[in-house]
Amino acid sequence: MSLIGRKKNIFTTISSIKSFNENDRKVRTNDSLSSLTNKKDSLSFLLDLISVLIGSGGFIKLIGGLFSNVFDEAQPLIRIQILNNLTTPLSNKLLSSTSFSSGITLPLSYIDVFNKLKIDPSSNIGNLMYGVDSFDYKLYDAINNPNTDKTIGHIIVNYSDSSDTLSIRAVNLNQTVFDFYEDYTDEIIINKNDFITNVIDSIFGVKTSSQNKSLNQITKELILKSKIEKINNEEEISISPSELENIENNSKQLKNGVSEIDLGCGVYKSSITIDNLSSLINNINSEDVDQNTISNEFSNLFDKSFNIENNPDAAKDNFSRKIISGFELELIKSFYLNPETLILNYINQMIVDGEINNNTENLIENNKQTIGCISGKTKEVINKFIFNLVKSELNSLIKPFVKMIIKEKINQYSGILRSLTGFS
Amino acid sequence: MEYNSIEGIINGLQKVLSVKTPTPPIPTPLIILGSQNRSGLSPTKIASRIISRKADAGLPVGNLPSGSVSPEEVMWRIVVEELIKAFQEEAIISVGIPPGTTVVAAGTSPAGPVSTVGSTITMTKGYGVIQ
Numbered sequence: 001m002s003l004i005g006r007k008k009n010i011f012t013t014i015s016s017i018k019s020f021n022e023n024d025r026k027v028r029t030n031d032s033l034s035s036l037t038n039k040k041d042s043l044s045f046l047l048d049l050i051s052v053l054i055g056s057g058g059f060i061k062l063i064g065g066l067f068s069n070v071f072d073e074a075q076p077l078i079r080i081q082i083l084n085n086l087t088t089p090l091s092n093k094l095l096s097s098t099s100f101s102s103g104i105t106l107p108l109s110y111i112d113v114f115n116k117l118k119i120d121p122s123s124n125i126g127n128l129m130y131g132v133d134s135f136d137y138k139l140y141d142a143i144n145n146p147n148t149d150k151t152i153g154h155i156i157v158n159y160s161d162s163s164d165t166l167s168i169r170a171v172n173l174n175q176t177v178f179d180f181y182e183d184y185t186d187e188i189i190i191n192k193n194d195f196i197t198n199v200i201d202s203i204f205g206v207k208t209s210s211q212n213k214s215l216n217q218i219t220k221e222l223i224l225k226s227k228i229e230k231i232n233n234e235e236e237i238s239i240s241p242s243e244l245e246n247i248e249n250n251s252k253q254l255k256n257g258v259s260e261i262d263l264g265c266g267v268y269k270s271s272i273t274i275d276n277l278s279s280l281i282n283n284i285n286s287e288d289v290d291q292n293t294i295s296n297e298f299s300n301l302f303d304k305s306f307n308i309e310n311n312p313d314a315a316k317d318n319f320s321r322k323i324i325s326g327f328e329l330e331l332i333k334s335f336y337l338n339p340e341t342l343i344l345n346y347i348n349q350m351i352v353d354g355e356i357n358n359n360t361e362n363l364i365e366n367n368k369q370t371i372g373c374i375s376g377k378t379k380e381v382i383n384k385f386i387f388n389l390v391k392s393e394l395n396s397l398i399k400p401f402v403k404m405i406i407k408e409k410i411n412q413y414s415g416i417l418r419s420l421t422g423f424s
Numbered sequence: 425m426e427y428n429s430i431e432g433i434i435n436g437l438q439k440v441l442s443v444k445t446p447t448p449p450i451p452t453p454l455i456i457l458g459s460q461n462r463s464g465l466s467p468t469k470i471a472s473r474i475i476s477r478k479a480d481a482g483l484p485v486g487n488l489p490s491g492s493v494s495p496e497e498v499m500w501r502i503v504v505e506e507l508i509k510a511f512q513e514e515a516i517i518s519v520g521i522p523p524g525t526t527v528v529a530a531g532t533s534p535a536g537p538v539s540t541v542g543s544t545i546t547m548t549k550g551y552g553v554i555q
């Protein structure tokens with residue numbers, strides 16, 4: 001049976017069990033579900049299942065788990081994935097005997113592809129983007145103290161303001177390439193504030209529009225995001241002219257601070273502010289916050305941002321779907337396109353190839369395989385979480401159905417025995 | 425389980441949805457002795473039970489308000505009659521008997537009568553009809 005046929009079969013089975021449980025004997029075929037036409041997208045299939053099993057509100061429930069458990073569980077797994085992709089035949093060599101022994105010099109633009117590192121961490125938006133003592137925070141400090149050696153984890157960084165470049169060398173050259181990679185990747189930590197800000201930004205553009213970026217910068221960033229989305233969807237990376245036109249239109253909107261969002265039942269202007277975002281982050285990013293609180297905070301964010309009178313539940317479901325898809329993409333993007341991973345990527349290039357690939361325009365194309373692997377790991381963690389929720393909902397749904405079948409079998413069996421023995 | 429592929433997820437869900445409720449076997453002596461007590465299939469009895477249960481589905485039972493016979497009830501009778509006729513006249517019942525059935529046999533040899541106890545070593549096929 002085809003993939004679409006198998007998916008349809010699952011929805012029809014669920015629908016028929018629900019009908020039996022509700023005693024209305026009416027099987028709905030759910031032909032309108034988007035995942036039925038989208039062959040390989042596992043996330044949209046799982047989300048459609050959540051929608052069928054839990055109904056409106058199921059997605060908001062998911063968001064709480066994603067931003068707590070899944071975010072924490074994904075990080076070490078993706079770090080291992082990055083390390084695995086870096087393993088080379090040179091892994092057992094000492095750093096001192098590789099091309100990286102005297103360090104590398106990188107233009108800042110090579111590693112700061114989202115133009116973060118010149119934003120003041122104490123500004124309103126900067127406050128949402130930097131973790132205290134994070135790698136990026138220390139890099140910002142190095143940029144603000146040019147021509148000074150700054151030790152950040154396992155590397156020493158020196159920023160030259162005249163050439164806008166970073167000189168990078170290893171703290172300890174007497175370790176093997178593998179040990180260096182392992183120690184380095186162990187410390188790649190995605191800051192949760194920055195992560196949440198970026199997920200919200202991917203939908204509302206609130207950060208992008210408040211950073212006074214040029215139209216060209218915004219367009220470049222949107223192209224990078226679009227290419228990552230294509231890798232995640234297992235599509236060709238190239239951007240078609242019509243896609244580019246859409247990206248350019250979006251860039252203009254973001255530049256002007258206008259963000260229109262299609263919520264399925266109409267296009268709405270969002271009125272989210274940096275203060276709303278700041279309040280969301282403060283309320284959900286503390287240690288004792290549970291999944292339900294996170295879900296409620298996202299629900300409140302929707303209520304604050306939109307004033308929808310016509311079918312607000314469907315609009316909220318579409319908003320939640322966007323947050324969940326944004327979560328998946330941002331996890332890939334945050335891990336691969338952050339300055340810390342990009343520096344490691346360039347160090348690896350120097351060790352393996354003896355030179356830096358200056359073709360940064362094709363950053364995504366050149367690293368398609370690694371990004372594909374990170375995408376696979378990200379999908380695995382997110383899908384596992386959603387699958388387990390689907391499974392538990394299915395088990396609750398099936399329980400009364402199985403009881404009905406068992407009762408039926410007992411009745412049939414005793415009926416057969418009665419007919420054979422003559423006792424009625 | 426492969427969570428990052430759509431095939432893996434579909435396989436996992438199909439496992440959850442495949443409800444298995446095994447049926448206990450009926451003791452063989454009971455089948456042999458008890459089957460003689462059965463009355464056999466009667467289209468009239470079956471059709472009348474179906475018609476009497478129409479009320480369970482919220483449908484009216486009996487003649488139409490005009491007094492004429494309900495064509496739907498007549499149709500039920502026709503459906504059941506045709507099904508039973510097909511079962512009785514066209515159905516094929518094949519019975520497969522696995523090896524290992526205990527056999528007690530008696531016979532003669534030049535030395536006189538012999539008896540033996542053993543078990544069948546081949547699969548056997550049987551036929552039947554629905555009555």
